[in-house]
Amino acid sequence: MNVIPDYLTSPSDAGTLARLRGRLERAADAEGLLDVAYTTVDSPVGALLLAATPQGLVRVAYDIEDHDRVLDTLAQRLSPRVLRAPKRLDAAARELDEYFGGRRQAFDLPLDLSLSSGFRQLVQRHLPEIGYGQTRTYGQVATLVGNPKAVRAVGTACATNPLPVVVPCHRVLPASGGPGRYVGGPAAKVTLLTLEAA
Amino acid sequence: MREPFEKVVARHGDTVLRVCRVLLGVHDAEDAWSDTFLAALRAYPDLPDTANTEAWLVTIAHRKAIDVLRARKRQPAPVEKVPEAPTALGVPGDQDTDLWQAVAALPDRQRQAVAYHYVAGLPYAEIALILGGTTDAARRAAADGIKNLRKNYQGAAMEGAPS
Numbered sequence: 001m002n003v004i005p006d007y008l009t010s011p012s013d014a015g016t017l018a019r020l021r022g023r024l025e026r027a028a029d030a031e032g033l034l035d036v037a038y039t040t041v042d043s044p045v046g047a048l049l050l051a052a053t054p055q056g057l058v059r060v061a062y063d064i065e066d067h068d069r070v071l072d073t074l075a076q077r078l079s080p081r082v083l084r085a086p087k088r089l090d091a092a093a094r095e096l097d098e099y100f101g102g103r104r105q106a107f108d109l110p111l112d113l114s115l116s117s118g119f120r121q122l123v124q125r126h127l128p129e130i131g132y133g134q135t136r137t138y139g140q141v142a143t144l145v146g147n148p149k150a151v152r153a154v155g156t157a158c159a160t161n162p163l164p165v166v167v168p169c170h171r172v173l174p175a176s177g178g179p180g181r182y183v184g185g186p187a188a189k190v191t192l193l194t195l196e197a198a
Numbered sequence: 199m200r201e202p203f204e205k206v207v208a209r210h211g212d213t214v215l216r217v218c219r220v221l222l223g224v225h226d227a228e229d230a231w232s233d234t235f236l237a238a239l240r241a242y243p244d245l246p247d248t249a250n251t252e253a254w255l256v257t258i259a260h261r262k263a264i265d266v267l268r269a270r271k272r273q274p275a276p277v278e279k280v281p282e283a284p285t286a287l288g289v290p291g292d293q294d295t296d297l298w299q300a301v302a303a304l305p306d307r308q309r310q311a312v313a314y315h316y317v318a319g320l321p322y323a324e325i326a327l328i329l330g331g332t333t334d335a336a337r338r339a340a341a342d343g344i345k346n347l348r349k350n351y352q353g354a355a356m357e358g359a360p361s
Contacts, residue, residue: 016215016228017211017212017215020211020215020228020231020232020235021207021211023232024207024232024235024236024239027232027236028236028239031236031240033236033239033240036202038204071202071204072199072201072202074202075199075200075201075202075203076199076200079243080200080201080202080203080242080243081203081239081242081243082202082203082204083202083203083204083207083239084204
């Protein structure tokens with residue numbers, strides 16, 4: 001039905017929309033409305049979703065976690081004001097790139113740990129004490145945080161780490177041997193440990 | 199559950215831009231689009247779960263476009279003029295100038311009704327809420343707008359083009 005000129009209802013060109021998206025991203029940041037900024041980066045362990053609040057990096061997510069679902073969860077738990085805004089993630093993306101290139105052994109990024117709480121957050125705060133190329137068992141980490149009997153709880157804290165790679169839960173292994181479980185899958189854990197052993 | 203605002207932009211950004219173009223012309227549409235999505239981002243956490251997101255965005259765009267039109271009327275500059283350099287903005291070329299002039303010449307209410315029904319695809323009941331007045335009045339405004347467009351737009355595209 002040619003009621004009005006097709007032109008009025010034809011899609012806008014992608015370039016204009018991309019430019020307007022960039023303008024929205026900058027205005028939102030300037031107005032303090034960019035509660036959660038995110039981007040995705042490629043890595044040897046697959047595409048990684050990076051998300052940050054104004055406080056710092058709040059989430060690193062593996063592809064197998066389903067990035068859409070992760071974003072839905074961030075919208076629910078933090079704020080629905082979630083926008084793709086790569087600029088806030090520039091430093092994190094650069095440090096990850098250096099890490100995967102073997103040129104960086106520790107991350108120097110502001111972190112926002114608000115997605116975890118209590119004992120889990122306590123464990124996650126201590127994980128960076130396990131240096132690059134080293135490993136600990138779940139039991140050793142339990143002792144490290146002052147609760148030697150909490151081996152299972154340490155396992156849960158590692159499994160629910162919202163900042164894998166950056167907070168190195170991959171350096172925690174089962175005492176029985178093998179890589180053990182990992183939020184990015186066992187193969188990703190082996191890749192990281194191999195990288196750090198090189 | 200509130201979905202990430204990014205998805206709202208991805209789903210509705212294009213439609214809102216087309217609505218803004220009909221309301222204001224190509225040039226001012228970009229400012230209205232930006233104002234609309236920034237205001238929407240601000241209010242988004244308080245949007246009721248049951249709300250129709252597109253109607254909500256169009257309502258915001260409606261208000262932002264009125265702001266732009268009011269600002270224009272305060273200025274002595276001629277308003278009938280169609281944007282100077284549409285191609286520089288990545289939008290259609292000269293052959294559409296007549297069309298934009300015909301759209302710009304519509305009475306505000308007719309142009310709004312055409313934009314909200316034919317471009318945004320909103321039902322007349324929703325449009326009546328945005329414009330005020332009855333559903334029938336909204337339907338009449340859109341019909342009159344289309345009639346006027348047909349009468350005034352000389353472009354050949356109006357006649358017999360497939361759709």
